[in-house]
Amino acid sequence: MKKLLITDITRMVQGFCVIGLERQGQSFCSVRPLPPWGNAWTGFPYQRGDILQFLLSSIPTVSPHVEDHPSSGVLGKAGQVSEADLVGYLHKAETSENLRGLFKCVVNENTKGSGVYVEPDTALRSVCGCEVLNVRFQLFSEAVRVTLLLPSGEILRDLPVVDRDWNEYIARVLQKITGANRLHRVNRFLNLVMAEYLLNDANPFARIGLTRLHNEKHWLMLDSLFPLPRMAWFDQLS
Amino acid sequence: MDAPGNLREDRLREIVDQCLRLALPEALPLPAEDEDWIASGALDSMAHVDVLLCIEKAAGLTNVFNRVEAHLPRSRRSVFHTLRAASSEQKQSVESQRLETEHRGSASVGISGWGIALGSVRVKAAALEREYSLAPGTLEQRAGIESVARVKVQEDEITLAHRAVKAALDQSGVDAGDVDWIVASSETFLGYPSLGSLLHSRLLARDTCGVLDIGGACVGLLHCLAVARSLVVAGMASRVLIVTGDVHSRPLAAGRVPGEFGGLFGDGASAFVLGSVDEAERTPPYRLGEFQFGCAGTFAAALAVGTGASGEVTLKFEGEALARAAVGRLERIIADLELRSGVPRAQVSSFATHQPNPRLVELLARQAEVPLEKFPVVAKTCGNLGSSTCGVALSMALAEHGGKSADQRGPIFLAAVGPGMLWGGGILY
The missing domain is CATH 2.40.50 (OB fold (Dihydrolipoamide Acetyltransferase, E2P))
Incomplete structure (x- = not known):
């Protein structure tokens, strides 16, 4: 066991x-x-x-x-x-400061759309942690994407957010904000308020994962983003 | 290439189909007009968002699908309708901006946010004189410098510029994702990627946000303002972020250049958010007026900084001649601005000029017959900040007068000279 x-x-x-x-x-x-x-x-x-x-x-x-x-x-x-x-424990597991080190292979930008992927049979692992220097959310009505800045200065653009807690939290934000231009205002709240809280944390940290083979590629996704969202951040909504 | 908002309907349809085609397996035909891409199994939810992002980029439009309430469009027809509505909205916005610009001239572009960042360490003039082995009083008495701002080990042009940008964005309430262009200038940042592109990454600006790095040394900020104004007036941008960042203390360190030159400089950054101005506001932001630029080659030889074959800094610096030429030119710019605008210099609230050193600022104030208090104090306490001198001075002027109503404040005059001798002037109303 x-x-x-x-x-x-x-x-x-x-x-x-x-x-x-x-x-x-x-x-x-x-x-x-x-x-x-x-x-x-x-x-x-x-x-x-x-x-x-x-x-x-x-x-x-x-x-x-x-x-x-x-x-x-x-x-x-x-x-x-x-x-x-x-x-703290995640810092002692698989980590990388740059794109190449995430999965020990070349990471590619999708030339036919958005997102980032690795070719099959190139990655040596499917999950890795990294510190986060900046974060930007992009919310669609049914999906959340995130762009991250790594310590190396490299950018991971348009990663699908699959983190359960962040998805549930954003769904609550969506319920809380009503009225005209709702999605636009939620996007602003995510990027002006929540991102600020996140980056002011002592240790903003992300875990990036790889999908199973999908359209012949393994796509990068945001598995976890720390700090996890807090209910107290809702106060700023008013 | 058509501007966003000017795309014809058939082109919009082509974009939808082309982007969809890219995401579909090769063997799969395009779905029918009303076929639901996800329900039919042509796309999964992840690829669906990819296609929509691809369409936005190809059409040159932003924030189209992330404004859609309820469900995202999932068929060729519904995506086309959403895109057409956004394109039409953009077209109206560009057109009304153009008409407004025609109606009001160039005065409809204003500064909604500003910020500065200075090197965290203040070095007193006496310490500088010792460091550069200068006779006591050389910098303090002759040049009028009390201290200069210098970066700590962990600081550089990027960190300073980033701090200034954050302050400017916070003040304007603009999100970095809403910036259409970053226009940057630095006289000390020589590496690649450029200052502008590194800031673009640091800010996680949209990948469709353009970057333009502009030269001009001490005139750099004025170049940036003029270019940014043109981008907005031409309808190519709604919001432009201007940034300057200069760290002199490293290339001009003691032992590399003479102290009479190196000791004058400090480290700092400035940033501004520009966009269209709503004139109905009770306290409208300062608006950009006329600009003028030129290059007086006569004095080109008075200052030349370069790099020798072994990487050493080469310097030609004729201080006396340069000082005379600089003050004369700055005074002339002020006179020209006065003539062009019809605004007497006595009505000007502030003179955000380049400040080679504090004594020259005093001399300029005396010769131009304007109170010294109207020149924000930059060089005296921070040193000559290169392209950021004008930026820091302008930020201080905006902080003092920007919150006043239009009838309680006067214009701000901008004037700068740089090696060459480049010169530029401008007015903010």
């Missing part, structure tokens, strides 16, 4: 994808516990920072999703850590 510190809970079409950290001496590595069937958890009533117990199998995985481990489900909750501690 293994204990995993849950770090990423992301939305997938069919449910949720979950990633945790496993301690390996002084460092940590990411592990993606898969549900007993399929790749997505249909329900996952836990939070980031929870320490959960899993029975993991070591069936060979397909690159770049080398973190995949089929499990028999969550066996129990062993504890939880604060968000600050969680980000």
